[in-house]
Amino acid sequence: MSKPVVAIVGRPNVGKSTLFNVLAGERISIVKDTPGVTRDRIYADVTWLDYHFTMIDTGGIEPDSKDIILSQMREQAEIAIATADVIIFLTDVRQGLQDSDSKVADMLRRSGKPVVLVVNKVDSFEKFMPDVYEFYNLGIGDPYPISASSMLGLGDMLDEVVKNFPEYNKDEAEDERPKVAIIGKPNVGKSSLINKLAQEDRVIVSDIAGTTRDAIDTDIRYNGKEYVFIDTAGLRRKNKIKEEIERYSIIRAVTAVERADVCIIVIDATEGVTEQDAKIAGIAHERGKGIIIAVNKWDAIEKDDKTIYRHTEKIRQILSFMPYAEILFISAKSGQRLNKLFDMIDLVIENNSMRVATGVLNEIVAEAVAMQQPPSDKGKRLKIYYTTQVAVKPPTFVIFVNDKELMHFSYTRYLENRIRDTFGFRGTALKFIIRERKEEQ
Template sequence: MADRRKPMRPVAPLPSADLPVVAIVGRPNVGKSTLFNRLVGRRQALVADTPGVTRDRKEGLALVRGRYVRLIDTAGLEEAAPETLFGRMRASSEGAVADASLVLFCIDARAGITPSDEHFAQWVRRQNRPILLIANKAEGRLGAASALEAYSLGLGEPLAVSAEHGEGLADLMAEIVDHLPPEPEPVDFMADAFGEDMFEGEGEEGEVVLPARPPGPMRIAIVGRPNAGKSTLMNALLGEERMITGPEPGLTRDSIAATLFDDGDQFEIVDTAGLRRKARIDEALEKMSVSASIEALKMAEVAVLVLDATLGVHEQDLQIARLIEREGRACVLALNKWDVVEDRNATRKAILDRLSISLAQMRGVPVVTFSALTGAGVQRLLPAVRDACTVWNARVPTGELNRWFESMLERHAPPLVDGRRLKLRYMTQVKSRPPTFVLFGTRAELLPDDYKRYLVNGMRETFDLPGVPIRLQLRGTKNPYAETGRKSR
């Protein structure tokens, strides 16, 4: 039975296909991420006064003078061998330029023109892409005068801006729009939003029954400890080397989102930085990375918890699973590096036994085994995510729920509290995402935790709700004589 609520006008989907791509490139620490945040209108990329904060390409949707663009923040361009970390970062930036409709080449106006600026300006010129030269950190008169040195790069007139202070952005946006390819014919996105499948049908008394899951992409957060293979999994799902990977732990610093279409469904997948124990997080930059990972988890519908199957379940894995449960997200357990596991039956049993003992709320969580490096088994992940999301959105009819509730009371009556029996009357589901139920009754708020677990486990088994948090709230009946001091008969 679906949830019956008043029909709500959906938000029009933003145009996502065939948007012009604007890539921000330049050497490290010239303010590319700060400019990216200014143009997308929020602090989406990590910013710190440290060179090399950005490692992976980060995309954002920016509205520039009435036109949507896909804005890409890239790692700093540096000369390095291809097999090194900086070489892989440069290759990622080069890939962004290859896909770009417009390149914003940034320099630091305060530092002046460096040999790296000159070298990469020549490289960008050879890519045959429209280029705008951005002299960042050009606040005040002195900065604007310093920006004039950028003429020597041969990339045209430099645009003096200060991304940190918001100066010169209006002129920059105008130039971006002028250099974009012609805008395609407009599409009535709102008409597409109200398709025939928008509503499930008529409810009682003319109410409209909304679908179990709202329209839009399914949001997935890939979480786990450092070096568990999250970025490699992201690349395997996307079918391209989008994320920088390697043997070094902690390569991913920011939460990187990408859109994937699979079997008619749209997914927004977010790769997050590895979550370590709190006591081991010292640097301010790593604290920001962890905060970005937690924020991505809060915005997700399904969390894919990636474990290194060769190492089993670590205490930090359990802490991350508890965080997923506390945030009320659906979960899929992803056992990576399965191709090098010797005794697979014993490994799977040990992991599931540890989870069932330490995390009762994760009982029945779907498990997918694969090798992100070779791609074997990765195709089973998205179907498991779909199933977990369906359970997360599930609703139980009130009549069916209360028939089950009566049978549970008959099988095991509530215990006495302070020598008096609790009178539990009925239950109802108040929301999904995750499934949340309210139990009403006299002094119901005094119900012991072990009886609550008895009810929750029964709901999980009877109504087939594996692997998702189930919330059970208690509402006691108000005593009309409590405030007067009179005793009820």
């Protein structure tokens, strides 16, 4: 079951980023040891009461003139309508109701998506309430007054947001088919890959950048087994600025990754692996999904006996935060090695949901500790009492220790590598939670 997605839309300077940052709290500091994934924070995981959702900030490049503002807001609204379950439409009580607010409100209303109208910068309810009522004129429901910077009114707003989440019917049979998201930069051959696998032109492809329509799910049968492929190509126009296309493709990737069991990151062999590839791969890594790196257009590369080795080295170097990812060199055009893809998807899904018996796990950890002493600090040495697996998708382990501070990242990585040596876990991230237990007598 994937998490609902909430998008924030609004004019420049109404406080979208402030609201985003306040709701996201400090929890979205990016993993420090992930090189190449310093991204502008476009999305974050938010928890309110018992609800977990992914929030996306559709803002971005702020335009300077009035007419550009409207077209920009339309873009944002389109992204939100295409990807979000609930839309927060943010306005500003100090600037009052603007013409562009009304035009975007019309668009949002027509979309049929749930919209929560929020009026920001209401630092005093007594003083500003008459101005808040003006926003009823937008005709999209009750305005919720908040102050993002003073954190006023956020609870009522979030209650309204979560009320609109799609109801998951518990009785409905969960779709057990493996879900595979095809992610990557524009123009690396994502749609061609799905077409070739589906053996029919289900997805419109042409050589012009940005011709694919909305994300499309394609059902594919292989060897009597069904798979759902999620394509993340976006609604792009030719005259888009590069940063916008990138931002947009990242938002699309977030929503697709959320739904998938396995992510295939498609890289263009003729271009090699890039920073933008690392950003997109980072999303799947952070979400703990199974990961396959598919190097496409391999047929277009001049090769000698070292070519594969050189490409693999480069990928491992730039995507060094995911050394577990499987790599496959393919050609969507000629179909080269595509039969291997399904075996790899099955393997990765199996690893992503693999459970390890606690007894065996503790034997391996004990052996690892005997081989390499745990770190110590000021005469105090790290002790590892017990390790157990608490979840799958991704496999998640809790390690009980005497002092959390002593558990250096590098030692966790060392234990992870020992566990991988034994159980493989190819193609999936592993998550480790370190818990402290008082000294055992």
